[in-house]
Amino acid sequence: MGSGTFEEPLAGVVVLAALTALTLALFSYTDLVIFVGLISVFVHAVSQAVGQLYAAIESLGASCDAALVFVLAVFSVSLATAGDALARDREDGGMLGADGDGSAWYVYVVGASHISMLAVGLSPVLLFVPRYGFNLCFAQQRFVAAALRVAGSPAVRYITFSVYCALVLLLLSNAYACFQLLREAGLAAEEALSLPTWAETGRRLARATRPRPLSDSGWTVRRVVREHYLRDDILTGSPRIDAPHLEPRLSPDAPRYLVPDANVLLHQIDVMEHPALQDVILLQTVLAEVRHRRVALYNRARAIAADPKRRCVVFCNEHARETYVSRAPGESANDYNDRAIRTAVGWYAAQLEGSVEVLLLTNDRDNLRKARAAGLSAQTVHHFAREQRACPDLADRLAGEDDDGGDAGGEAEGGNAGADGRPDAKRARRASSAQATTTPATGSGSARTLAAPVRGPFAPYPPHLSADELKAGVASGELHQARLRINRHNTREGFVAVAALGAGSPDVRISGTEALNRAVHGDLVVLRLLPVGAASAAGARPAARDGAQADDEAAQGASNAPSVGVYLPELGARAEDDDDDGGGGGSGGDGARAGGGGGGGGGAAHDGVVERRYGVVVGIARRNWRACVGVLDFGTQRGNSFVFEPVDVLLPRASVSTRQAEALRNQLIVVSYDGWTAEQRYPSGHYVRAIGPVGCKDAESDAILFEHDVPLRPFSAQVRACLPAKGWTIPADEIGRRLDLRESSLVCSVDPPGCVDIDDALHVQPLANGNYEVGIHIADVGHFIKAGTPIDEEAAMRATTVYLVQRRINMVPERLGEDLCSLFAQVDRLAFSAIVELTDDGGVVGARFAKTVIRSHAALSYAQAQERIDDASDASALTQSLRTLNRLAKALNKRRRAAGCLVLASPEVRFQLDADSSEPSDMGVYSLKETNAMVEEFMLLANTAVAREINAHYPQLAVLRRHPPPRAGAFDALQRALAQLRPPVALRVGSSKELADSLDAAVDFALPADATDPPAASTAQSATPPFDAYLNKLVRIMATRSMQQAEYFRAGAHSRDQFWHYGLAADIYTHFTSPIRRYADQLVHRMLAAALGLEPLTPAMQRAEALDALVDNMNRRHVAAQHAGRASVNVYTLFFFRDKKEAVREGGYVIGLRDKAAIVLVPRYGIEGIVRLDDDGVEGAYRYDEATCSLRTPFSMLRIFQKVTVSICVDVTKPHRPRLVVDIAEPRVRRAAPPAGGSSTA
Structure with a gap:
């Protein structure tokens, strides 16, 4: 074989690798994509080794054929060993076995290969600085050891070891080739090696091939900047510093310029958004950290800067020659950012020479101490806000207490952190004292059992497990992580879809406030499944401080309409998805399905086939906190503290303090949640702003838009400038x-x-x-x-x-x-x-x-x-x-x-x-x-x-x-209800065609003979379609709600x-x-x-x-x-009925039943309401029978599709919380008479 003919042996290697990959794929039941990725790594490493050995040995005059035979022999033996192991392992369940983790194993192997690629780039350095090479070898061994740990079968261990041999061969051959080339050139090490050039090459290669960080690697990735451009013409925004011809952003007459640090923007953004805070300097360092931590808060900070009324300037301190600081060796990112902020504040103060105070706002104790030690003006944001007597509502916007910037409360919620994400000492002490100790986990490895946390003597809720325990529990399969959906019709009940239970299994029900354990709708929760057949105590809740409060909380948990009248009950989404595509809008299962009793992702549809599992929340991986609209309940006032009632029933009440209580009476306000410890009955929150009076049309509409995150700001001048001039005509x-x-x-x-x-x-x-053209x-x-x-x-x-x-x-x-x-x-x-x-x-x-x-x-x-x-x-x-x-x-x-x-x-x-x-x-x-x-x-x-x-x-x-097809079991509740009709109606749901035909055929049916006869129609009922004619539409309405969202x-x-x-x-x-x-x-x-x-x-x-x-x-x-459109309809429905002097009676239909509740639809007004039924002191007096889709009361029986007469009125018992009340007037279902009338006020 002559010189320079490497292509032929390389082609042989590639063909051999391809054939081997195909053979091994046939011998295993693994994912072919993973295996092809493995082979690509293997072939790349071996081909590199072959090429470099070939060139090095040929330069020494040795036989190239001998080098090639040696390399191919190593390659073939490795693959033959792995192939033999796979062949013997076929009957054990495939490549990884039952205990393997294919994706993790593949990541570890690729990580090991990336280290080899890095070593190739650094070969000259490794020859003369051996310790670098040893460090890389140790790192590579860690990846290989990790890959061996997750390998589930001997075959994979053989393959891992074979890949490792190939990678080591690559390293040795590359080093040998470099050494021979240097020796032949006759160059000394000092002359041949340029450390900065080689080091930079290695760093670039490392950045290009860096694997995804591994949680157990212990490595930290740090941004390294080699070039940094400085300027001396960056605008400061102050007319006292910039050139006179430049338009200033800051006022020359301002008493002070405010400079918030990242801690303030991350935890007190509501304070900074107050319109009274003007002349603000946002530093580049601060915005960069906020953007890295929370993009949503960064956008809010940029909105402050863009508002000309706020007189805010963004100062690029990291590019200004006067304020740039380099990072000291060993200095943490948080300390470096704080030092850069203090440097910029000091420079501004020096340039202004005392004419305007430059005030640093920070809740970081260490940053505050160092700023004052440097002679800078600095305050905590709490101290500053409470000093502003002209703006009493500014202090109400403060989140948490006056400490290092964490938000009050929250275990394993990520809320108790300073600007650098680390929990501060004071808050950590409070958190540890606020919850009882957790019994440590017993056992070892994946078989260990996480003990239940020990509850404090006065804590309404059990403490959450620590972050490490949650992570270990999820990894072992003992705990499960999922998104929580609260039942809109029973807020003490939630559902989660646990993937480990398999597709089509009922959602896991979390019943009772203790089981929910401070989790709110939309939280990513970690839960423990209870044993099969076990259920948490439904309706359990923490002990109230007094009986009235307990009754009120129970009323909130089971109210048939949320406060302020902004919403009426929704049994899933309404039928229309669009005006033209007919998609359904199912609720996804958070609540009782129309026509059935249970709710929760159609879980009730599976009851009797697969038993529903129950669970309890043991931790929260990610909070879904958001600002929300509601009212203060003045009946709960204790000093400056009130209970805040959100209009969205899916959100919990909150404890809010304010010093402007009378101004907020019967006002719709915005509140942000701060945290929720085990000691707190309700989460803590803080006031943000007022929207307007309860019952005011504009205020109610603004509240709806805020709740649904609808942008309400006017179009900017830049947007309007994109339109053509007035008088435009088509050119x-x-x-x-x-x-x-x-x-x-x-x-x-x-x-x-x-x-x-x-x-x-x-x-x-x-x-x-003869055809038609339609345009x-x-x-x-x-x-x-x-x-x-x-x-x-x-x-x-x-x-x-x-x-x-x-x-x-x-x-x-x-x-x-x-x-x-x-x-x-x-x-x-x-x-x-x-x-x-x-x-x-x-x-x-x-x-x-x-x-x-x-x-x-x-x-x-x-x-x-x-x-x-x-x-x-x-x-x-x-x-x-x-x-x-x-x-x-x-x-x-x-x-x-x-x-x-x-x-x-x-x-x-x-x-x-x-x-x-x-x-x-x-x-x-x-x-x-x-x-x-x-x-x-x-x-x-x-x-x-x-x-x-x-x-x-x-x-x-x-x-x-x-528009995806309905989920499995979505129609089960409706099918059970239709099966009770006479004659029974069969709803076929195998395809949209079958469903459409079934709906078309459901036109001639009636309720069973034991159902209550429909009452006589009232005068107002004349607009309602005839009984039989409307039932088909009713079935279509209920079918629509079983659909998924387009x-x-x-x-x-x-x-x-x-x-x-x-x-x-x-x-x-x-x-x-x-x-x-x-x-x-x-x-x-x-x-x-x-x-x-x-x-x-x-x-x-x-x-x-x-x-x-x-x-x-x-x-x-x-x-x-x-949802905003539906909420607006609900508000105007409340307005329509609040002016009625007495309760309105109208015909309706029962479209849902469950224990102690009936859901009715009033076609005349398009109203749906939940009628709550109490036990009248009789145990089981209002029990739903799922088999017959009926609810038997002491006086009558209710069935799905039954026609009833309802009374509709507005309850103004609480002026701050008017709500629409729908009750069944006929047939009689309770001892107490239904509400007799409404009120003309709200």
Whole structure:
């Protein structure tokens, strides 16, 4: 074999490795991806070794064939040994065995290989500084030892050892090759080695190949900066320091400049957001640390800086020559940041020469002490806030006590930490004294048992396990980590889905406040499962301080409406998911399912097949604290302390202190939670701000928007600057680039009455071949909103327009949505059109897409369009077009119904508002017309056609929408209820087609003979559909609530079979037709334009991670907008009934039953309410029978679907907490009479 012919033996090595990999894969049952990764590491190491040995030996004149034979022999023996072990291990369960951890083993092996790659880069250094080489070898051995620990079978141990041999061979051969090359060159070590150059090369290689950090490695990754640019022209924002011609941000007359450290922004951001705090300096060091720790708080800090009224400046102290400090050897990151902050404060003070005080705000005791020792002005934020007599509410915003910045209370919650994340001494002492000691775990290894923590003598709750115990328990499988969902209808009960119990198993129920152990809705909890058959004491709660308080807490836990009237009970989400895609909106199981008793992810549906497990919370991995809206309960006042009642029943009450109590009486306020120790009956919180009086329409609406995180700020000047100047008209050159349909097509729009943001219009015209051309014209918002502009970023953040009863929060500025893009009649407008050819029976022949110019001939409401269609005497061209469109829409719908699309229902409520006062004068369920369905059909048609087009061009990037099928067991409760009817109704749910057919067939049934006869209808009941006619709609409403939520997704994130839209029975779908109010549609418009070659796809839209982030935000905002709209309906429902002089009686239907409670729906008003039934002193008097779906009372029996008469009134017993009360008046279900009347005040 001659010199320089290494390619041939390398090819042989690669072929041998590939054959060996295939052989071993056939001999094992492991994941082929993991094994291919292993082989790639192995081949890379051996090929490197072969190459370097080959070159080194050849340079010495030795036989190259001998070198190759030696290396291949080592390689073959290693793989043969591993292959033999695998062959013998086939019958033991595969490659890793029962106890192995494949992913962890693979990470450890790759880590060992990365160390070898690092050693290759540092070879010259390792030759002359041997201790570096020994350290790398020791580190590599740690990875290999870790890999051996997690290997579950002898085969994997052989493979691990073989890889290790190959890696060692690589190191030795590389070192030998370097040594020979240096020796041949005749260079001395001092001349050949340039330590800085080689060291930098090694560091870069290490950064490029660094493995993911391992929790048990003990390593710490530290950012090392080699180049740092300093400037002497960085603006300070102060007119006393900067040049006179520069516009200052800070006031020259301010008494002081405030400089908060990271500790303050992390733990007291509510204080810093107070509008009275002006002239603030935010240092670069501080913002960098906050961004690293909490991105959400960083964004809030940046919002403070962006508000011109706050006179805030961001000073880049790390790039200013005068304030830059280098990090001292051994100095911690926290100490370095604090020193940089003190240096910047000192420099500002020196430049101002005492004309303005520069005040450092910090709750870090050590930082405070050092600042004062250096002669700087410094205070704790608590001391500063309490000094501001002109702003008494500033002190109310303080979180926790005056110590080192942790928030009060919380074990294993991450709240008791200073700016560097370490618990301070004082808080650690308090936490240790606040909870009883925990019995240490017994045993060793994975078999050890975590003992239950010992509870203090006066603690309402048991302490949580320590973080180490939680981690060990989860790793051993004794404990489980999952997200908690609180039951909306019983807040002393929660559910978690434990993956270890297997798919389809019932959710684990956590029953009672002690079992919940201070966990709140949305927390990531760690729980211990109770033995099979064991259940925690339902309804258990910590002992009250007095009887009245206990009764009140019980009332809160079982109230049928939350405080302040902001919400009415929700039995899962309402039916509508969108106006055009028909997706359901299931609640995910946090509460009683309609038609069943149990709730919790359909767990009750499995009862009797798989027994439900119970659990108790032993720790909290991550809190879901958030600021929330509520009221202070003045009946609980003790000095300056009050109990705060949140309007969201899923959140716990909180203990809040305030010195402005009278000003906050009957006010909706915002409170942030701080923490919750085992000694505290309620979590502690602090006041943030007031929203407005309880019962005020504007205040209630603002509270809804805050609760659902709806952006309420006005559009900025930068956003508005993106719009064209007033008087804009379509340029002639733009018309020339588009398809002009102004004269050739009779276009019209059909929308709800009063609609001003008209974003779609239609036209139809017959073709010569007998088919029809239908144009679906959508406002071309993309012409005005370009990617990456401020208006685009704002629209992406808002993601959707939010509709309340009397208010709309736009996604885009009003001028764009209500003028420039709105498709008004007789106005030229830019559109993006889908033009579809249809046969007379609704068959789709083809579709094309184009940017167009249109002129709508009429902007009609649904009612106006329906009147034209129904008026036989109207033969105008526009009316004839509407009739054709309506006929084609029915044909399209018939085809979709045949494919299995679902016709769902929801009690959608509409209000008639007084023109002067905006008070609701009437309310009722919205009635749909044929024209509603007509427009919906063509929007569905366009959305589906566009989805196919963009997915064909961008199969990895297309933004689509899917509706997953219902979860297993989701319909079980409804099926049991339908089975009790006469005749029994069979609900088949194997597919959407089966479900649709079953719903269509459920039209002729009645309750069993023993059910109470329906009472006589009241006068007001005349608007309610007949008994038999409404039951089918009722079944559809209840079926809708068993659906999952539809969601946006990126095409590459799911396999093709997961694109299915269950509700529409469509294999692919997206949103294209509402770009004025949905950002998803704007993304789709850009993709469609790029697919047509009209404009390029922006770089950001070509990155999967960027699209995924947008999709996640759109899904979150979409759900929040839905919930906000429903909450607004609930508020106005309360307003409507509060003015009634006496209770309103109306017909209703029982749609859910459980022990001591019935859930009723009132079709006339679209109201759902929970009727709580007490025992009247009789044990088991109101017990739900799941087998018959009935609840027997001492006086009558209630069944699902039974018609009842309910009374509706407003309870104003607590003026700060008015609530709607729904009770069953007939049949009689209790001894006590139902509430007799309401009140005209709230």
